Amino acid sequence: MSGGQEIVLEFQLKASVFDVAGEASSKTKRVLQQIGVRADVIRRIAISAYEGEMNTIIHSCGGTMRVVIFQDRTEITFEDQGPGIADTNLAMQEGYSTAPDYVREMGFGAGMGLPNMARCTDKFVIESEVGVGTKIMMVVFH
């Protein structure tokens, strides 16, 4: 990447649409590969993006994933239109999950997503209000 120009990718995520779940993270990964970001860094970005994408599709009424790739870092923001999380500290605990059985049958909903996102990223902020929505901001330095 030259000239300090950032790359912006924006994706609409629909609730409970699983056949394309992962497409946004896959495209993000491809762009990062094209501009030559280190493989281990791409992996952390891809995993946290994918966990966030799945979370939005599983739990929210729909939302957006916005990726901004700078020369030195990638910022990913998820924003949804509800239903919101009553206790974000509880949601951050490994093993805590409100996912329904059909999601668990797909291999998700084990209460590992949010903690894993926090672990993979250098900055992780979650804000949520019941009835309004959830916003997650993550930064990974390259």
Next chain:
Amino acid sequence: MKLSEVQIVLDAEVVSGIKWMDREVMTVCAADLMSDVLAFAKESTLLVTGLTNLQVVRTAEMSDVVGIVFVRGKYPGPELIELARRKDIPLFIVKHSLYETSGRLYQHDLKSCHKMGEIL
């Protein structure tokens, strides 16, 4: 161990990705929980699973998994095979259970991707 050796050890059918049999496998992740794969898989990890939904390939893609082994003869659908082909992820099918598949790989010196207290 190369994927070609994995094929022999597990007496596996290669469903796709035959051109990637030279890939090196360093560790194994045996799981039906994709969240665990995302948390623990390392580079050059082979995924052994009983799940055959699309998210298995997506998870493998994000985690840089070098190949997927489906146990107990479960055959994935054409959509999954096509996605794996596009992502260059080789697919194997074995008759053994998850336990026996893992045991055979362990016997051939392939260890778990998950070490206590170590993540990523």
